[in-house]
Amino acid sequence: MSEAQLLATGQPELSLPRHVAIIMDGNGRWAKQRHLPRAAGHRAGVEAVRRVTRAARSLGIEALTLYAFSSENWRRPEDEIGALMGLLRLFIRSDLAEMVRDDVRLRIIGDYSRFAPDLVALLDDALARTAPNTGPILAIALNYGAQDELVTAARRLAQRVRDGAMAVEAIDAEAIEAELETRELPPLDLMIRTSGEQRLSNFLLWQAAYAELLFVDTLWPDYGADDLAAAVAAFGQRQRRYGGL
Ligand code: FPP
Numbered sequence: 001m002s003e004a005q006l007l008a009t010g011q012p013e014l015s016l017p018r019h020v021a022i023i024m025d026g027n028g029r030w031a032k033q034r035h036l037p038r039a040a041g042h043r044a045g046v047e048a049v050r051r052v053t054r055a056a057r058s059l060g061i062e063a064l065t066l067y068a069f070s071s072e073n074w075r076r077p078e079d080e081i082g083a084l085m086g087l088l089r090l091f092i093r094s095d096l097a098e099m100v101r102d103d104v105r106l107r108i109i110g111d112y113s114r115f116a117p118d119l120v121a122l123l124d125d126a127l128a129r130t131a132p133n134t135g136p137i138l139a140i141a142l143n144y145g146a147q148d149e150l151v152t153a154a155r156r157l158a159q160r161v162r163d164g165a166m167a168v169e170a171i172d173a174e175a176i177e178a179e180l181e182t183r184e185l186p187p188l189d190l191m192i193r194t195s196g197e198q199r200l201s202n203f204l205l206w207q208a209a210y211a212e213l214l215f216v217d218t219l220w221p222d223y224g225a226d227d228l229a230a231a232v233a234a235f236g237q238r239q240r241r242y243g244g245l
Helices: 003-007 027-033 038-059 078-101 117-130 146-162 173-177 225-237
Strands: 019-023 063-070 105-109 137-144 190-193 212-215
Touching (some): 019 225, 027 038, 038 078, 038 225, 078 117, 137 146, 146 173, 190 225, 212 225
Parallel strands (some): 019 063, 063 137, 105 137, 190 212
């Protein structure tokens, strides 16, 4: 559904979220239900990534942030980590041209320097090739953890204070936000988690302060354009008060 179509549903207050984040959960259960290996669930998950990133673009969402690999995901079996890395490689190789064509600005949040050197080089190249773009942002969270992000921000600010370059009183919400990896992204409006789990799992904890949260039962590999359009419509019907009345 396009924004125009949403507006045509007769609800004048419908507003479009500028920044949507998704915790893509349920790949393993999707595979299990089909007696397939977990990697098959992740493979199907990449298809969902493709559907949803395209849908986000056609809806006019300015930024989409996807939780692809958390800093806790290193605890998974080595072969599953390998499968996820392989899928990321394939995704970048096969979809980069489309991102360049569609004016998508690729961003990565998280410390991906821990990944294999060839993957780091591939990601750096993809970032460089989409850097001149000015269109929608696709941010992929890789080896990302919100607590790590906040620790890094706190350390940088503390260092500046210690160097005499900043007063303690100058540390405010804005100063912290300027240190976060999402600093170039619009404020987070909507956070979606698939597969029925209802927690944030160390994803965008600061940024989620005023975000609308939407938990859906659909497993990530089954998630598609219609689900995103429904999420956007649900967002449009919520009243955001930011602590006011
Ligand atoms: C959660 O499902 C999903 C992940 C840990 C990884 C998400 C990754 C992808 C969708 C593919 C790679 C992404 C890109 C951008 C190419 P789970 O395995 O925890 O599912 P379960 O809870 O059912 O076991």
